Amino acid sequence: IPVMLVFFLWFMHWKRSTLRKYGEFVVISRLIPDMSKAKHWFKFIVLILALVFMIVGIANPQIGSQLExxxxxxxxxxxxxxxxxxxxxxxxxxxxxxxxxxxxxxxxxxxxxxxxxxxxxxxxxxxxxxxxxxxxxxxxxxxxxxxxxxxxxxxxxxxxxxxxxxxxxxxxxxxxxxxxxxxxxxxxxxxxxxxxxxxxxxxxxxxxxxxxxxxxxxxxxxxxxxxxxxxxxxxxxxxxxxxxxxxxxxxxxxxxxxxxxxxxxxxxxxxxxxxxxxxxxxxxxxFAEFESRFYYFLYLALILLIIELIVYERSSRWLRKFSRFIPVLLIFMSFDVQAQTENKIIRRGNKAFENERFQEAELHYRRALEENNNNFRGNFNLGNSIYRQDHYDEAARAFQRAIANQTDEKELSKAFYNFGNSLLMNQQIPESIEAYKNALRLNPSDDDARHNLVYAMNLLEQQEQQQQQDGERGDDDSNQDEDSTDQQQDQDEQQQEPKEQEQQETQQPQQISRQEAERMLQALKEEEQKTMEKIKEEKFQGERMKIERDW
CATH class of the missing domain: 3.40.50.410 (von Willebrand factor, type A domain)
Structure with missing residues (x-):
């Protein structure tokens, strides 16, 4: 500011000296009656004040040390x-x-x-x-x-x-x-x-x-x-x-x-x-959190610049160019103010989350998302707070929204990891496997995601084996029931006419014997025992699941 003041004084002196070369200043002032010395000073003071407010705004003054x-x-x-x-x-x-x-x-x-x-x-x-x-x-x-x-x-x-x-x-x-x-x-x-x-x-x-x-x-x-x-x-x-x-x-x-x-x-x-x-x-x-107040000073600086343009009828070329960016500047400032509001609410939610007040944190994150539903931090932290309340299905939806609003690979990897945890806890094992794979595609060095992927794949394999064994056991039980039914029917048919017996025998499908069914069950038990021993020999380490990452 002192440099600008010295430059302005030098410029005014140079301008006056240059005009005197063309003749008496009184005569020249009559030729250009619209020239006003006061306007030059007024314009300069307005510019200096605008600069002061811009500097203060960039410094980002904050208040908020009052009790709530x-x-x-x-x-x-x-x-x-x-x-x-x-x-x-x-x-x-x-x-x-x-x-x-x-x-x-x-x-x-x-x-x-x-x-x-x-x-x-x-x-x-x-x-x-x-x-x-x-x-x-x-x-x-x-x-x-x-x-x-x-x-x-x-x-x-x-x-x-x-x-x-x-x-x-x-x-x-x-x-x-x-x-x-x-x-x-x-x-x-x-x-x-x-x-x-x-x-x-x-x-x-x-x-x-x-x-x-x-x-x-x-x-x-x-x-x-x-x-x-x-x-x-x-x-x-x-x-x-x-x-x-x-x-x-x-x-x-x-x-x-x-x-x-x-x-x-x-x-x-x-x-x-x-x-x-x-x-x-x-x-x-x-104590209330500190709140930024930079936008007040930037608004004042913008108003002063507009006043300066209005007062000075013959604005310079650079001022005319600068005036084109005023609407863009206004839009930028409005978005920045909104972002400050969202971040303040999210910080309150983070504080509640750190103190394990997960329901309160959830409310803060939802308020932030009311300001901007596409906020990645809001959706990501909302998913974490809901996850800690054991509402895994709703947490998964929050992580999905976070994934849809992020392009940074590192943050996307975190979101996919937490998304996979929510799906796994909700017994959606195939979907969780795909989420962990996506996390590893974005961040191949993520050991937690790799651990949980192996855990989920082993769970899926055990689940499929269990379903297959249950299906086979169901078939065996059905065969046993049909065999006992056949024996009962044979006893009843002995009391009927020979012709009628022959007709029914031709209609009966061929069934396995009870001894064959028992042998099949014993073979299944032996196969299941071998599978369990194989798992133990491989020292499977999927007995726990890593907790989700917090923001």
Whole structure:
């Protein structure tokens, strides 16, 4: 812009100097009365403003850091974590409290619409995080759950339950309290508190962590173990898991007790129990995604350019040429705005898909397809979300639409792969084989497609063999039935006239004997056994199907 300003000033000075060569400026101005110095400056300012708006538009300014309210259905969950010194014992690796934090982290990853809160307790209980659906904040606060966070040592499970009762809001939604501790309660009246929680419709689950036999509590200095905790008289402190108390707490709170081990912590079973609880509606707040606003500035730049053309009566040749592209520019901008809207909705669907809210993701993708039904990303991701809901026939149709609206071989290969998965899960084996073949034609290095193709072809071969064997067995059964019928007819015909018997015998077709039918059945069984042994020898690896690719 400064360069353009300098150039414009130089141009105006050069123009004025050139005109003076032809005579006095006053006389020349009378010869060209339409010339206006103000118009030149006005035109230049309009062009500069148009350029400024174009630069800002190309920079793609975005807004959207405001909170949006969302209606969700879920369960309120509070996790009460024991942070007493006994949780530093190392019978659970790396130690009890660190293993508990890792398990809670994975538990939070599985949540979708539920709210979660955190309580830490030792000699007293303290709220670490109120109920929220901000899972990132929950993980951040969880890292602060250490044995140093509570000033009073001990283990007061009753205080933790009492604080949880006061932390749960009123409402029809399910309420669950998960207590993670070694169960060494030093305060008492914990069973009464659990019963009180149950009366207030709060389910109390317990997870016992530690060894029943008892282990010492290590002491570390500069990350080096220097000994074990001991009493004043020098006796080593042993911490033991009190399973009996934790079982009683869970029974009083109508919950379940799970003992944590190095292999399995137990929150998976707790999560399954929580999922069975009644979901309640509550309002949640989330940050809205950033939205592009470049088109406003480009529209302003376009309007200013049009004004500049209208004001300047003798437009230059390059401006006249540029004006021809204005309708094309308007059409391009309208399409770009539409594409931005579609992409924004698809991004929302992707976010819901990543959080395993597949029904919500499906709604977002369908909204995007209302804007443009030929959008490849919308159809592809819609197929993925429907597939995850086990609606394979509808998912296959979505992948078909995606295939019809894509020319890129890599993306087409992905679409054919997912299309084949949907067909295979829908028991359309021949069609799935053709889809996998198409995926491999477009991407010969796709090992997943090759694996599933072999799997589907073996399934088809086994299916055909089974149908053939069933058909042969059906013929054998029919022959046996006809043979028994013949015997019965022979007994009846002995009581009839000889002439009538002769006539019926000439009408009977020739049948195989019962012994021949049994021999045929035995041969079929032996052939089937040989086929199964051959499959085992070939070590067939088609026992699972690769999941579909996500966008």
């Amino acid at each position: 309210k969302e209606e969700r259905k879920g369960v309120d969950i509070i996790i009460a974590l024991d942070v007493s010194n006994s949780m530093l014992a190392e019978d659970i690796r790396p130690n009890r409290i660190e293993r508990a934090r890792q398990a809670v982290n994975r538990f939070i990853d599985r949540l979708s619409d539920d709210r979660i809160g955190l309580i830490v307790f030792a000699g007293r209980a303290y709220p670490l995080l109120p109920l929220t659906n901000d899972y990132a904040a929950a993980k951040m606060f969880l890292t602060n759950a250490t044995t140093d966070i509570v000033p009073v040592q001990g283990t007061s499970i009753a205080d933790a339950i009492d604080l949880a009762i006061r932390s749960f809001p009123q409402g029809p939604q399910g309420k669950a309290l998960v207590i993670i501790t070694d169960g060494e309660d030093h305060e008492g009246n914990v069973i009464e508190k659990a019963e009180e929680a149950y009366k207030r419709e709060i389910t109390v689950h317990t997870i016992g962590i530690g060894s029943v036999q008892g282990v010492p509590i290590p002491l570390y200095r500069n990350n080096v173990r220097v000994g074990f905790r001991a009493t004043r008289d020098g006796q080593t402190v042993m911490t033991r898991l009190n399973e009996t108390m934790l079982q009683q707490i869970a029974a009083a709170g109508n919950g379940v007790y799970v003992r944590a081990t190095n292999a399995q912590f137990g929150l998976t079973w707790i999560f399954d129990e929580i999922n069975k609880m009644e979901k309640g509606e509550f309002e949640a707040k989330a």
